[in-house]
Amino acid sequence: MNLDQAIQAFFDEAFELLQQMEDILLDAESTQSDPELLNALFRTIHTIKGSAGLFALDGIVGFTHQVENALDRLRSGELTLNENLTSLLLRCHDHVKAMLQALVNQSDGPDEASQAALLAELAALTATAGGTPASEPEPATATADTAATMDWLLYLGFGPDVLRHGLDPASFLSYLATLGEVSHVIPLLPGLQAGTAYDPEQNYLQLALRFRGETTLATLHDVFEFAREDSHILIAPLAGAAATLARNEAGLGDTELAQVHAHWLTLGMQTPDEAVAASPDEPEQAADSGAQSAAPLAASVAAPPAGSSNPKKAKTAEKAGEGRFIRVEAEKLDALINLIGELVIAGAAGNLLARQHGAMALQEWSQGISTLIEQIRTGTLSMRMVQIGEIFNRFPRVVRDVTKELGKDVQLDIVGADTELDKSMIDKLGDPLMHLIRNAIDHGIETVAVRTERGKPARGTVRLNAYHESGSILIEVSDDGGGLHRDRILAKAIDRGLITADAALTEQEIFALIFEPGFSTAAQVTSISGRGVGMDVVRRSIEQLRGTIQIDSTPDVGTVFRIRLPLTLAIIDGFLVEIGKATYVIPLEAVIECIELPEALRDASHADHLNLRGELLPLLRLASFLEVPAAENARQNVVVVRTGDRKVGLVVDGLLGEFQTVIKPLGSMFSHIKVIGGSTILGNGQIALILDVNELVQHVTLRDSARFSLTHDFAMLGISSQPTK
Structure with missing residues (x-):
């Protein structure tokens, strides 16, 4: 994997993690801060921060670090996930997404003023959360599994293939510097070759260094997660470094172990006798400190995953699982489908020639070719099929933001998210569905007072449903609001000259009038709707996909917009x-x-x-x-x-x-x-x-x-x- 491929993989993963972050925030808000959700929430931003550090994206690292601090206090119970904090974290999510999108588009990122405002809000939360602020660390303790400001010794024995994997050893140091201070670095070049034996794609660099910061052993190991497979990574608190080397949990060879020992001594590692002499009154505490630092290291570096007795087998199984999937550019898949389309036409021509000549053997051969073409066609088209949940998952955030703005109480129900549709159609459905959902909340769902007066539940419901029917896919956007007002639509249409006063229209024809450009029955213009812009775009977008849209509505019961689409366009x-x-x-x-x-x-x-x-x-x-x-x-x-x-x-x-x-x-x-x-x-x-x-x-x-x-x-x-x- 070259650097371009690696950074593209980073962008893909980061956008997926941001989607997870948004989903978790919305779920956590409704489930009252489930600890598992909060831990998962922390991991999303922590992973983005770590990956961004590998590519020296300091702006993203710096901002996500502050978000990470707030999330850490959230999961520790110092903060409570209320509506205000959820809104702030969602805005931070949007800011990180905008920063990433700017890098993808090679354009200017979000303005510094908005970032400064978000950082100020995050800082205010951190300062008032209780406990010691991040800028005033608590006194250091000698344990490696609790965050405290302390000194660490690291040995980064990068493997020979890290450059081929798109990883830059210098980027690890850049990211490490965001967590604290790298005070001393000793570069090691044990296998460096000269002359024609030198391989520019092979890594020869290894590092020994001393680091000081408020962090934990697990956090430091996360920094080097991507390089661990082919490398030897040793990390230990300064006080317990000698004991860690003595145990040699990472399985270093004698030569490499002696090399690490010598360089750690240069960086300040104490021998066991020196450690005892430094603390004559508490020898047992010093020994315990070394044991405590060694135990987490063993768990982090040497222990196999749960349920596996052999770390090499576990890694092989993990890589085998990853190998079941491969990313393919959409343009390549489109080109393949176009070629298969031409193959279908050529196959049809072969069938015609075979029938015209009347040769039985030629017809049988032609039929066999046709069967193979059909199988290839079916298999290739299935590669383009993705679950419609990919687009449905955008809308919980939309519903939350719009309901907050309008002061309504609305929930979104999603059914059939696993229904599959052609990827090219998925990409074009976002805007039409967005218009329909926003209009359902604004025009369809009544206020809490009106719903209570009508005997309805105070909370309204917007429902997204997708299912297959007769070789097509149906997508329904429905609400339990007040329904469409037939007479009001007719009056507005007559007033705008769309129909004559004596026109005899069916109910479906009357409802279809709302798709006319500029048509709106809203009493006032809001930031959500009311200008008559959107519904005509919805119909035009659906028709461009060779689909149709119909409306069923009952007064005081609700409205259903039913979109019917073909499964594929190819x-x-x-x-x-x-x-x-x-x-x-x-x-x-x-x-x-x-x-x-x-x-x-x-x-x-x-x-x-x-x-x-x-x-x-x-x-x-x-x-x-x-x-x-x-x-x-x-x-x-x-x-x-x-x-x-x-x-x-x-x-x-x-x-x-x-x-x-x-x-x-x-x-x-x-x-x-x-x-x-x-x-x-x-x-x-x-x-x-x-x-x-x-x-x-x-x-x-x-x-x-x-x-x-x-x-x-x-x-x-x-x-x-x-x-x-």
Whole structure:
């Protein structure tokens, strides 16, 4: 691993730890400071600080050190995790994240004034927490497992491969200096080669040094955690250094042990006799001090992990577990999927040629190739699938901040976080879901007083739910608030000229008006919403992902925004149909069955419903709808499709079978054609358009709703009506 890869791994880990920190803070606030959560919280910032020190990121190290001090007092009970402290720690989290993001983007970080304000608040907490402030250490004690200002001796026997692993020995010293004072350093070069035997990628440097600071043995060992695998790291309090070397828990060879002994003597290590002479009145205490310092060292350096009797086997098992995962750049995976898409097209061309030549052996070979391509396609696409919880986990913090700002009491329930979706879609869902959640809290959930008056629980609920249905993924954002006001939406739409006063709209059409640009029924503008900006962006973002969004709302009960999305944007299984002389693709996931259109309905163009085993099935004649000439004397068929709980029969001229479809987006000049979701290239080189089943079903639903409404109005007037074309 080179340095660029190492620092990228640091950034990835740091952002993951910050997400854990935010989650823990929100959980700890609701679970009243669980000790395990507080310890985990401390470890997140401690690990970021340690890793940043390895790369000499002094600004991050300095700031996180102050946060770490506050968290240490929090877990020791000197501080209480109340609302104010949680808010401060969340702001510190945001500041560290901004510092890291600035390094990633190579841009300016957060301003110094905001950092100074946060540090001042942290310092005030530390000063008033009780006990001795960090700047005034308590008298030193001779134990290695309690924090006290004391002298330490270190031997850093870095292995020959630390440079190849992207680690710089100097960075360890830089980080160590943030914990205290490095007073003396002796560089050692025992294996240095000359001439052509010198390997510039090999490490020859080892260090012996003396350090003074308020810390513990465990904290010092954490500094060198990344280098421990291939190195010999010895750390001991000055008073117990001789006893530590005598025990030799790290298993040093005789030559290396003698070398460490000699250099530690130079740095001030006392022999056992000198230690006794220095404390003639307390010889037993001096001996105990050495034992106490040696025992933690044995536990830290030599002892195997719990449940393992062999440290080498434990390390091997740990590395084997890490080897099950590998980081791959998203661009490389996208390029692979594009190539597989082209392979799908080439395979389809091979199938076509095999059928045209009629050679059985060639057809069998072609079928085998197609099966392998499908397996490769399925396996590769699965690499892009990630749990939607990756984005859901952003929103507990959003809900907390917005509710505090609005003075409401709202909880967020998350269901289905393990549901998988294409990574490329996950990245584009953040903003739409953010708008929906913020609007649910602002417009949907009532104030505590109003909810109490209506007999509801004082605490409102916003719910995020994700699940699979019919080859698609559904994401629901719901609330138990006041619901949408149908009459208010209509009045606002008429006032803005979106509809006429006598327009007959279905409930779904009325609710859909809130997605119009600039539409808002808010009585006043707030920092959260009210300017009519956002809901139109939500719909546009969902449509760009080939998805749909629908609304169900009941007054005083709540509202549900239901987003339906395809599982992937790259390759789908399609069903080829013929309409006139053109070929179209219907996503196979939406197809239920295919039947022949009854002869009695072929010429009756006004007949737009079919009795399908006792069920009234709406029909859509695609030739007429798409305005293409129908095939003459063709035996028409009905492809029954479904989205959600709605079924529609699509009348086509011919059925051509299943086909693996590589989705090619249409140009911007065709973006207004809602019923076409993309295009693909067939095996014979022709272009086939992909039909958007959701739009087709919605068109039929609106057509029938309008027809029913018109028939009902005629009946109320005593006028007979006939079905219209």
